[in-house]
Amino acid sequence: MNSSVKNITPLHNLLSVTPQNFTETALAVFNFQYSQNAVYNRFCNVLYIDPLKINAVNKIPFLPIAFFKTHIVTTTQFEAAAIFESSGTTQTINSKHLVKEIALYEQSFSAAFRLFYGNPADWCIIAILPSYLERNNSSLVMMADKLIEQSGHAKSGFYLNNLQKLHDTIVQLEKQQQKTLLIGVTFALLDFAEQFPMPLQYTTIMETGGMKGRREELTRQEVHEILCNNFKVNKIHSEYGMTELLSQGYSKGDGIFNCPPWMKVLIREDDDPLSVQLSSYSNIVSGAVNVIDFANLYSCSFIATDDVGKLYPDESFEILGRLDNSDMRGCSLLAL
Numbered sequence: 001m002n003s004s005v006k007n008i009t010p011l012h013n014l015l016s017v018t019p020q021n022f023t024e025t026a027l028a029v030f031n032f033q034y035s036q037n038a039v040y041n042r043f044c045n046v047l048y049i050d051p052l053k054i055n056a057v058n059k060i061p062f063l064p065i066a067f068f069k070t071h072i073v074t075t076t077q078f079e080a081a082a083i084f085e086s087s088g089t090t091q092t093i094n095s096k097h098l099v100k101e102i103a104l105y106e107q108s109f110s111a112a113f114r115l116f117y118g119n120p121a122d123w124c125i126i127a128i129l130p131s132y133l134e135r136n137n138s139s140l141v142m143m144a145d146k147l148i149e150q151s152g153h154a155k156s157g158f159y160l161n162n163l164q165k166l167h168d169t170i171v172q173l174e175k176q177q178q179k180t181l182l183i184g185v186t187f188a189l190l191d192f193a194e195q196f197p198m199p200l201q202y203t204t205i206m207e208t209g210g211m212k213g214r215r216e217e218l219t220r221q222e223v224h225e226i227l228c229n230n231f232k233v234n235k236i237h238s239e240y241g242m243t244e245l246l247s248q249g250y251s252k253g254d255g256i257f258n259c260p261p262w263m264k265v266l267i268r269e270d271d272d273p274l275s276v277q278l279s280s281y282s283n284i285v286s287g288a289v290n291v292i293d294f295a296n297l298y299s300c301s302f303i304a305t306d307d308v309g310k311l312y313p314d315e316s317f318e319i320l321g322r323l324d325n326s327d328m329r330g331c332s333l334l335a336l
Contacts, residue, residue, distance in 0.1 A: 015295070029297065039072070040063055047274070062290045069094065076298060085243065087135065109246075109248060112248055124151060124153040181203075184207065193227050238251040245295075249263065262295060265289060277311070284312055286309070307319050
């Protein structure tokens with residue numbers, strides 16, 4: 001490990017990265033992970049990547065996200081403090097993300113929440129995540145649980161399938177003019193909206209995605225229109241996160257997301273995975289989504305996702321859908 005990596009590994013340094021030192025940090029993290037991550041190292045070598053020639057962010061190789069389903073993606077050797085696992089069916093292979101330090105994940109999501117929404121103690125935070133609560137290894141459940149704890153409000157908590165209790169609680173909070181965050185998976189929010197439509201003035205609704213075969217698949221725009229109509233609100237907020245990332249992007253409406261400073265979205269060409277584009281001062285670029293996440297210091301910070309998106313000049317982004325046959329992409333490059 002070189003000295004530049006040593007200088008960025010403390011949590012407060014990694015998560016206080018600025019636009020001015022983002023490239024320097026990214027290159028240091030790349031060198032650290034290239035030298036200390038066996039899977040990422042072999043992936044780069046198969047592509048004949050010369051690490052000495054990686055001198056810009058868009059030259060860094062991005063590991064296909066499917067490797068989290070087929071390989072143990074870790075930087076340095078360690079005993080995992082937690083293993084986050086994606087949801088799926090008995091016929092699918094789930095992603096597994098080995099986490100060295102829970103503190104790094106907690107600091108990442110806590111700092112991002114404060115950046116976009118302020119102090120959790122100012123909120124009553126209510127989560128309806130039924131499909132995730134059925135598992136013991138969901139990163140989303142851990143995040144919601146910790147934010148609920150930081151909220152400290154007596155009514156903050158998980159409301160599993162008791163929608164009547166949820167309704168009664170929100171009615172009470174609305175009467176008290178209490179600022180409330182209702183965060184939930186898409187199908188649960190739709191169920192609640194259809195059974196208990198009501199006008200909301202003090203409640204922010206945040207969907208995290210996720211139908212998982214529970215309902216007819218709808219576009220994000222269709223989901224937001226239903227929720228806006230049933231709750232008489234102007235905007236629906238969204239969270240962009242996944243098992244393979246330890247940071248989240250947030251949207252305060254219209255499906256346009258922003259990242260915290262230690263996370264960045266780039267666009268790659270679908271037919272040329274090594275062709276990576278940063279945001280441009282004048283152009284909107286579309287294609288497959290790559291993510292840099294410095295909180296992934298001990299797994300891989302450079303992830304080629306299976307999402308298709310649009311990147312705007314101000315570095316905000318929109319998710320348009322998924323790549324076809326995404327599970328098979330990239331895995332054939334490396335067989336261990």
